Amino acid sequence: MALTIKEVEHVAQLARLKLTEEEKVKFAQQLSTVLDYADTLNAISTEGVEPLIHILPIRNVFREDQRKPSMEREEILANAPLAEGFQYKVPKIM
Amino acid sequence: MSPDYEIVIGLEVHAELKTQTKIFCSCSTAFGAEPNTQTCPICAGFPGALPVLNRQVVDLAIRAGLALHCEIPAMCKFDRKNYFYPDLPHGYQVSQFDFPVCKQGYLDIDIEGQKKRVGVTRAHMEEDAGKLVHQGDITTTPFSLVDLNRSGVALLEIVSEPDMRSAQEARAYLEKLRSMLLFAGVSDCKMQEGSLRCDANVSVRPFGQQEFGTRCEIKNLNSFRALERAIEYEAKRHMEALEDGTELFQETRTWDEEKQMTRSMRSKEEAHDYRYFPEPDLPPLFISREWVDEVRAALPEMPEQAQQRLMEVYGLPEYDAALLTLTPETLDFFDRCVQEYPDAKTIANWMMGEFSRLLNQTNQEIGDSHLTPDHLVQMLRLVDDGTISGKIAKTVLEDMFNSGQSPQEIIKAKGLVQISDADTLLPLIEDIVGANPKVVEDYKSGKGKAMGFFVGQIMKATKGQANPALVNELLKKVLDSIQ
Amino acid sequence: MELYELTVHELQELLAGGITSSAEIVKSVLARIDAVEDQVKSFITVTREQALDKARQVDAQGSYQGLAGIPMGLKDNICTRGVKTTCASRMLADFIPPYESTVSRRLDQQGSVLVGKLNMDEFAMGSSTENSAFFATRNPWDLTKVPGGSSGGSAAAVAAGQIPFSLGSDTGGSIRQPAAYCGVVGMKPTYGRVSRWGVVAYASSLDQVGVLSKDVRDNAMIMQIIAGHDPLDSNCVDLAVPDYVAGLDGSVRGMRIAYPREYFGVGVNESVRDLVMQALKKYQELGAIVEEASLPHSEYALPAYYLLGPAEASANLACFDGVRFGCRDNTAENVVDMFSGTRDHGFGDEVKRRIMLGTFALSSGYYDAYYLNALKVRRLIANDFTKVFNDYDIIIAPTTPTTAFGLGEQRGDLLTIYMNDVLTVPVNMAGLPGISIPCGFTGGLPVGMQIIGKAFDEATVYKAAYAFEQNTDFHTIKPQLGVR
Structure with a gap:
């Protein structure tokens, strides 16, 4: 299927990607090509086929409810672009 | 609306x-x-x-x-x-x-x-x-x-x-x-x-x-x-x-x-x-x-079942049973009391009345307070055996609630033991009666209030520790003996 | 022979015999990197001092057990504690993980020496390593060609003698395709065989870590170490790992081999096809039963993959928001602009394309038609393999339709570049083990043959690969690089 510029904008907004006007045009065209290719799946009937949600025949994998030491917060914060008072700092939300 | x-x-x-x-x-x-x-x-x-x-x-x-x-x-x-x-x-x-x-x-x-x-x-x-x-x-x-x-x-x-x-x-x-x-x-x-x-x-x-x-x-x-x-x-x-x-x-x-x-x-x-x-x-x-x-078998008693049990086993009214099963801590407190003390309704009254009032007043959950089931039961027994009056019991409860001390400790420390000794009370009653001849007259002329006045005065003088039943009995005797 | 030219098992013999030391091996490898890195450009990070330190430590212990003293390289999406792990992305250009992947920990505990982190397509999305945010890696056989991808650095480094073995990751062919283009051995194990803990996810239901090596024996030996249950990855199954090396007896007598007709059809280069057919004849000569079979839904694997992979990627890459790690757009005045500014700057075009594609496939109104339908097609593809494996032990096919293409040649033409994975993607969709081994040359470039096995039957795949290798000499032919 062909994606419109509007659809590309919607998808980019959901995915938190900022696109220039040229990029929107380029991606609309490229994504449409891939979606056209994906549409070749319509050639086969998948009616009644169970979706493959998990490839492995395993189930119920657990750990026990036992505490282990957390990571040192200096370490967990070491890669933060911006932190203050041992917390991640982000610009205003609204 | x-x-x-x-x-x-x-x-x-x-x-x-x-x-x-x-x-x-x-x-x-x-x-x-x-x-x-x-x-x-x-x-x-x-x-x-x-x-x-x-x-x-x-x-x-x-x-x-x-x-x-x-x-x-x-x-x-x-x-x-x-x-x-x-x-x-x-x-x-x-x-x-x-x-x-x-x-x-x-x-x-x-x-x-x-x-x-x-x-x-x-x-x-x-x-x-x-x-x-x-x-x-x-x-x-x-x-x-x-x-x-x-x-x-x-x-x-x-x-x-x-x-x-x-x-x-x-x-x-x-x-x-x-x-x-x-x-x-x-x-x-x-x-x-x-x-x-x-x-x-x-x-x-x-x-x-x-x-x-x-x-x-x-x-x-x-x-x-x-x-x-x-x-x-x-x-x-x-x-x-x-x-x-x-x-x-x-x-x-x-x-x-x-x-x-x-x-x-x-x-x-x-x-x-x-x-x-x-x-x-x-x-x-x-x-x-x-x-x-497995999980079902391990499921603890739920509020509805507990409410039913309180009504059937202890004969509590539905209202009481509902209040006592609001939280597991409340029910547990009641259950522990009732194991030691037979009068379920009295326990319920104290829990829903004075205890609940104190919890609300201090914005606490039952588990946060210092009052233990054991202390409440001891206090109820002290009321029963006449050591303290019901009125004094309220003070004792508040003290237990705040300090976590046992009722005995509180009574001893504050000298709250009920005066049930006629030899101690009689002279006091005679003094008060003797000092108020006008009220005695009122009594004689049948004014009910007079009796209340004397009880109040006696309680005041004993800081509320006088055994109310005994006071009534003795007071009546003293008044009736006056010609 | 220089030390850098040797296989792992040859180096082990020299170490055990007291003929060389780990420090000498590491120095030889570092010298080789210095000599040819300008041409090949396979390393993002070289951990020179750290490697020499560890080598000396190992040497000081006096004896060499397991992989003690053997240099290794890791694809740069495998987290190494304290060592920069970039995924070849601007987003993670300065990311130093505070944790270690299970695979690298196991190799480290065996005494292996990390020499560096290898180039790749950004976040493992690509088939040429040209999508690296830093630089393109070149094919050691022809520096004008790509090494394949996304584990292009891992394959090129082994082919160029810069490292005796490396780890890569394979979501749709990212180990096998570059192995084929670079003429090395590359194994993607069964989904669930090797832990994914600490490996930056592209498409979680398809990703597996695997080994790139100079020969099958090395590959089996390394796989033995990294495979097996890991409580940190819920999908890494608790199943005993057989002794792969012990199973390498050189025999395929009586082995039942299928070659799927769909893998030899249109789009597959004639010389590639001929070389794989010759290999099948070889197997026949060695006593295997070789028959044609059919995997009828093969052509649908690639379009389904380009919905499922991106869909999972769209969520996996959502953690890159500029809050806790990675780059951040510091000019943004509010959090929404910070998110999109960060992601705009941090991600390259192919990553953005796949995120958008996946976001779209999952979005309201399109989920059933795209994502869910692709899951159903995935079932049909897996069922095809199950049927063939009722009658056969392994499946053999070309790894790729062509040999390595020219740098820049397929830039911009998405479907052409996606076609590189057409013969490897179905194996990921079915979660099966697949190896690529050299089976000849055409136009001076290596051709890879793919051997696909039953789930968790890597042993038979290795056995078959080893038998072919022992009876041919393609793996002994090395690219000639001009040395400065």
């Missing part, structure tokens, strides 16, 4: 499950730790970190489901719910979408003596997000700080049917739900600490209309009172809009406790599209009937 409209309410309740560790990692869930001291690559959403499910979470979810009379399907799975928010480390929340762990249950609530059944649509396991700390208000703060201690804490989201029709019903449902979760031992349900959180979906429609009105979701309801107020406020807002013909939007609103009003949380963003899909990092869960039966 206008009689022409019907309010329709459904609640989404998030209960923090009582586990030692988070749902997908081994970090502690303890409340109140220093920021970001209970985090690891898994709950902080680092690339390459993978979740492993905490078995206890599933056990507790099944237990809650059984308490809420839910069906536990043989298969359930986790899904990713996609949205961006600074407190959501992965950029998605691991939750359950189309195959939840519990479905189709119910809760019975009591509305002015009438039983009403509220449907529970589903309950599903999910991870909590982190905490955002703002400078003042979210709408005005120049920046926010992110603490991920709470990120990954196990939640059970319990979704009700839109079966409630008033703020009171919604409150009753939440109270009952809380009580069920407390009894089942699945959550601490502390609203102040956020281990029980409630969102309300509210809409209003003209009576008789089949379709629902425009629905608003209200968040930030941190107390029973807030829930009631917010629903009342929101319903009124909807009714006014319907009357005026103003348009209502389906939106998320927040309860402003200070201003006692709901506010729109809508930003310029368009509607959410959560793009749920199966969580590929977690294999599906198959819950066998044996597993469910």
Whole structure:
């Protein structure tokens, strides 16, 4: 299927990607090509086929409810672009 | 409320499950730790970190489901719910979408003596997000700080049917739900600490209309009172809009406790599209009937059963039994008292009366106070054997409540022992009577008040410690002996 | 022969015999890197000092057990504690993980010496390593050609003698395709055989870590170490790992081999096809039963993959929001702009394309038609393999339709570049083990043959690969690089 510029904008907004006007045009065209290719799946009937949600025949994998030491917060914060008072700092939300 | 409209309410309740560790990692869930001291690559959403499910979470979810009379399907799975928010480390929340762990249950609530059944649509396991700390208000703060201690804490989201029709019903449902979760031992349900959180979906429609009105979701309801107020406020807002013909939007609103009003949380963003899909990092869960039966067998006594027991075994009235089964701690207190002391009704009276008053006054839960069942029973015995009067007992109870001392210690320290000795009381009575000849005259002429005056004076003189029965007896004798 | 030219098992013999030391081996490898890196450009990070330190430590212990003293290289999406792990992305250009992947920990515990982190397509999305945000890696056989991808650095480094073995990751062919283009051995194990803990996810239900090596024996030996249950990865199964090396007996007598007709059809280069057919004849000569079979839904694997992979990626890459790690747009005034500004700057075009594609496939109104339908097609593809494996022990096919293409040649033409994975993607969709081994040359470039096995039957795949290798000498032919 062909994606419109509007659809590309919607998808980019959901995915938190900022696109220039040229990029929107380029991606609309490229994504449409891939979606056209994906549409070749319509050639086969998948009616009644169970979706493959998990490839492995395993189930119920657990750990026990036992505490282990957390990571040192200096370490967990070491890669933060911006932190203050041992917390991640982000610009205003609204 | 206008009689022409019907309010329709459904609640989404998030209960923090009582586990030692988070749902997908081994970090502690303890409340109140220093920021970001209970985090690891898994709950902080680092690339390459993978979740492993905490078995206890599933056990507790099944237990809650059984308490809420839910069906536990043989298969359930986790899904990713996609949205961006600074407190959501992965950029998605691991939750359950189309195959939840519990479905189709119910809760019975009591509305002015009438039983009403509220449907529970589903309950599903999910991870909590982190905490955002703002400078003042979210709408005005120049920046926010992110603490991920709470990120990954196990939640059970319990979704009700839109079966409630008033703020009171919604409150009753939440109270009952809380009580069920407390009894089942699945959550601490502390609203102040956020281990029980409630969102309300509210809409209003003209009576008789089949379709629902425009629905608003209200968040930030941190107390029973807030829930009631917010629903009342929101319903009124909807009714006014319907009357005026103003348009209502389906939106998320927040309860402003200070201003006692709901506010729109809508930003310029368009509607959410959560793009749920199966969580590929977690294999599906198959819950066998044996597993469910095991959990069922281990389920503690639930409030309804306990209420029945209190009525049947101890002959308590329904009202008393209902109050004593509000929380497991209350019931446990009663049960421990009644094992030692035969008069259940007296225990109930003290618990629902003086004890409850003190708890309310100090804003405490029964487990927080210093009063022990043992001390209450000792105090009741001291009343029975005449060591203290019922009036003094109230003082003793308050002291026990505040200090945790035994009744004997308090009585001894404060010299509160009842004076039941005629030789001590008689001279005192004679003195008081002798000093008030006018009142004696009143007595003789049949004025009932006179007797009360003398009792009051004697009690005052003995700081309330005189045995009231003995005082009456002696007083009568003295007065009658006067010609 | 220089030390850098040797295989792992040859180096082990020299160490055990006291003929060389780990420090000498590491120095030889570092010298080789210095000599040819300008041409090949396979390393993002070289951990020179750290490697020499560890080598000396190992030497000080006096004896060499397991992989003690053997240099290794890791694809740069495998997290190494304290060592920069970039995923070849601007987003993670300065990311130093505070944790270690299970695979690298196991190798480290065996005494292996990390020499560096290898180039790749950004976040493992690509088939040429041209999508690296830093630089393109070149094919040691022809520096004007790509090494394949996404584990292009891992394959090129082994082919160029810069490292005796490396780890890569394979989501749709990202180990096998570059192994084929670079003429080395590359194994993608069964999904669930090797832990993914600490490996930056592209598509979680398809990703597996595997080994790139100079020969089959080395590959089996390394796989033995990294395979097996890991409680940190819920999908890494608790199943005993057989002794792969002990199973390498050189025999395929009586082995039942299928070659799927769909893998030899249109789009497959004639010389590639001929070389694989010759290899099948070889197997026949060695006593195997070789028959044609059919995997009828093969052509649908690639379009389904380009929905499922991106869908999972769209969520996996949502953690890159500028809050906790990675780059951040510091100019943004609010959080929404910070998110999109960060992601705009941090991600390259192919990553953005796949995120958008996946976001779209999951979005309201398109989920059923795209994502869910692709899951159903995935079932049909897996079922095809199950049927063939009822009658056969392994499946043999070309790894890729062509040999390595020219740098820049396929830039911009998405479907052409996606076609590189057409013969490897079905194996990921079915979660099966697949190896690529050299089976000849055409136009001076290596050709890879793919051997696909039953789930968790890597042993038979290795056995078959080893038998072919022992009876041919393609693996002994090395690219000639001009040395400065």
